[in-house]
Amino acid sequence: MKFKELFTLAASGAPVVVECKDEVGRWDGYAEAGMRMAIVGGRVTEPEVGQLLVDFTEFDSFNQTFESRNYYDAEGKPTRTAREAGYYKPKDAFYVDPEEDIGAFLEIIDDKRKRLIVAYAELPEPKPSYTSWLEQMVVTHVLEGND
Known part of the structure; x- marks a missing residue:
């Protein structure tokens, strides 16, 4: 483009x-x-x-x-x-x-990545680094299968 x-x-x-x-x-x-x-x-x-x-x-x-x-x-x-x-x-x-x-x-x-950024931004302070938060999301929702 x-x-x-x-x-x-x-x-x-x-x-x-x-x-x-x-x-x-x-x-x-x-x-x-x-x-x-x-x-x-x-x-x-x-x-x-x-x-x-x-x-x-x-x-x-x-x-x-x-x-x-x-x-x-x-x-x-x-x-x-x-x-x-x-x-x-x-x-x-x-x-x-x-x-x-x-x-x-x-x-x-894409919109899915944007939704992650918005969810992170809404976390209360103090918040973990973005990378740490994403890793925890993967462990919780993908590897452990929790929703």
């Missing part, structure tokens, strides 16, 4: 949730590999430029585990995350080539 097709899908009102892949590192901004976000819109602004509108809000806690310390502190050392440096925006826009395939940048997440 090309970015311009993703824009159309988002414009149709379909909830499009994606997981970022390695190539998002080419974009300026918060998105990093492993993070998740909702695609809320997009448009072609010039023949070779598209603006992808995203919302990280729903995945805020989940995404924090993927934040790199690649922002510089007062001593010129990369010790801060985008959030700590004040560059995190829950709703953001990225410039993309509308004709480029999304595959190297994003993977669309």
Whole structure:
């Protein structure tokens, strides 16, 4: 799927949730590999430029585990995350080539995976890591056969 097709899908009102892949590192901004976000819109602004509108809000806690310390502190050392440096925006826009395939940048997440993320987010604090919680879910519901 090309970015311009993703824009159309988002414009149709379909909830499009994606997981970022390695190539998002080419974009300026918060998105990093492993993070998740909702695609809320997009448009072609010039023949070779598209603006992808995203919302990280729903995945805020989940995404924090993927934040790199690649922002510089007062001593010129990369010790801060985008959030700590004040560059995190829950709703953001990225410039993309509308004709480029999304595959190297994003993977669309199906509804079952999204339901897991929502269930995890609703857990009371303090909560285990997402991976630990998923492992417990597999043990309880798959290996032990409990529902």
